[in-house]
Amino acid sequence: MPPVAPPSPLPEFVYKIAPETPPSPIPDAYPLSDLDRQDGFVHLSASWQVPITADLFFKDTPSFWIIKLRLSNFPSDAVKWDEVEGTNGCPHLYGNFGHQDVVSIKAFHRPEGQSWSHVLQGQAAWLE
Structure with a gap:
């Protein structure tokens, strides 16, 4: 995935979709998914990308949690915006996050037949 220029202005928050209940309390180092471990970075989404990411990669998942993270908590060189088809570049965290980076966590459930x-x-206010 080639890097792309980050959006300007940068979003205040980025989001991690978690298909399983996040640990409580959130630890200092969040447990990486198999995909994140394999790819060498944490897959994140900007607010406008969350519905796209969810429909592409979680279409058969009936529920998940979204973890809202403050982007400014990470060093600028730790977050790279990489080209992903159908987006203007997705944020990827080369490192990890923990409880100090989490602003909020919310569970979502998808009724059968809905995307x-x-x-x-209806989540525009939360997905700022």
């Missing part, structure tokens, strides 16, 4: 885009439509 994640439809479910997340």
Whole structure:
């Protein structure tokens, strides 16, 4: 994935979709998913990408949690915006996050027959 220029202005928050209940309390180092470990970075989304990411990669998942992270908590060289088809570049965290970076966590449930885009439509205030 080639890097792309980050959006300007940078978003205040980025989001991690977790298909399993996050640990409580969130530890200093969040447990990486198999995909994040394999790829060498934490897959994140900007707010406008969350519905796209959810529909592409979690379309068969009936529920998940979204972890809201403050982007400014990470060094600028730790977050790279990489080209991903259908986006203007997705944020990837080369490192990890922990409880100190988490602003909020929210559970979402998708009724059968609905898309994640439809479910997340009413969440614009939370997905700032």
